[in-house]
Amino acid sequence: MPTIDDHSDDGRCDDPVVLDQWYAVCALTELDHGAITTPLLGVEVTCVANGPDVPLVHADDVELPVRLRYGFVWTTLGTPAGDVFDLPESLEPDRRYVPCGWITMRTSPGRVVENFLDMAHFPFVHPGILGGESNTEVAKYESEIRRDVDEVWATNCTFFQPQVSASSEGAYARLSYRVPAPYLVVLYRVSPADPTRQDAIALFIQPITQTLCRAQPVMYLVDQETDHTDLLHFEQTIFLQDRIIVENQRPLLLPLNPRDEIPTRADGSSITYRRWLKAKGLRYGALPFPPARSRRGADA
Ligand SMILES: [Fe+2]
Numbered sequence: 622m623p624t625i626d627d628h629s630d631d632g633r634c635d636d637p638v639v640l641d642q643w644y645a646v647c648a649l650t651e652l653d654h655g656a657i658t659t660p661l662l663g664v665e666v667t668c669v670a671n672g673p674d675v676p677l678v679h680a681d682d683v684e685l686p687v688r689l690r691y692g693f694v695w696t697t698l699g700t701p702a703g704d705v706f707d708l709p710e711s712l713e714p715d716r717r718y719v720p721c722g723w724i725t726m727r728t729s730p731g732r733v734v735e736n737f738l739d740m741a742h743f744p745f746v747h748p749g750i751l752g753g754e755s756n757t758e759v760a761k762y763e764s765e766i767r768r769d770v771d772e773v774w775a776t777n778c779t780f781f782q783p784q785v786s787a788s789s790e791g792a793y794a795r796l797s798y799r800v801p802a803p804y805l806v807v808l809y810r811v812s813p814a815d816p817t818r819q820d821a822i823a824l825f826i827q828p829i830t831q832t833l834c835r836a837q838p839v840m841y842l843v844d845q846e847t848d849h850t851d852l853l854h855f856e857q858t859i860f861l862q863d864r865i866i867v868e869n870q871r872p873l874l875l876p877l878n879p880r881d882e883i884p885t886r887a888d889g890s891s892i893t894y895r896r897w898l899k900a901k902g903l904r905y906g907a908l909p910f911p912p913a914r915s916r917r918g919a920d921a
Pocket residue numbers: 736742743746747859862863
């Protein structure tokens with residue numbers, strides 16, 4: 622009998638909260654080969670190079686909306702209220718643009734966002750890099766839903782990190798987190814290279830099924846010095862460590878009921894994220910999973 626975690630073949634998504642979003646589905650550089658077909662919310666979408674013009678995206682012979690942002694093709698299966706989220710740092714000409722490659726994760730996209738927001742795991746999952754076992758405390762920080770922009774933010778976050786970035790020594794990292802859409806998250810980090818500016822590290826998540834997604838970190842860095850390969854290795858090391866952790870969390874679906882998991886002070890951003898999703902009425906990839914009667918359409 623299937624368990625609550627067996628949603629790898631759960632068919633098309635029928636949740637408008639998730640459908641009415643923009644998703645990065647392929648890097649423009651991937652279209653050098655002509656076309657890419659990739660699963661999005663239970664649907665195969667195909668991106669096709671279109672000469673000098675904007676690539677075309679279709680699913681089941683239906684043409685889908687297309688946007689080009691941040692070096693990626695974005696599309697949607699629904700009707701988003703707005704455009705692809707703004708990342709003003711991407712327009713600053715002196716920043717280094719570093720897309721880090723897709724990482725597939727066998728868990729719900731919400732769990733991936735939540736892990737990205739979580740500082741408490743740094744010493745245990747990224748020892749010697751983003752945390753050390755002698756500095757495990759998460760200092761008080763603020764988290765809020767910004768209703769004017771409909772985003773979740775966590776600010777005034779600090780954490781001692783033995784190796785803040787690919788090129789730096791140990792220091793207290795000063796961080797802010799931003800969730801501009803249910804499956805998009807951005808980390809702002811006061812730059813080790815220039816403390817007057819912040820690096821922006823976005824995570825674009827492509828939901829495939831309720832318990833399978835892939836994610837791509839895309840960095841806009843102030844740092845001009847660090848070798849490109851070192852930057853990639855640094856990020857890939859971090860995300861491969863994270864993958865082991867998030868894939869082993871249970872349930873795979875993100876619990877939205879406040880009683881389902883016991884929060885601690887360090888979980889403030891996670892609690893705020895879950896509250897935001899619940900207020901939106903998000904069902905996809907989340908618990909409590911709707912009863913079988915209302916799931917029938919999604920499983921067809
Ligand atoms: Fe991590």
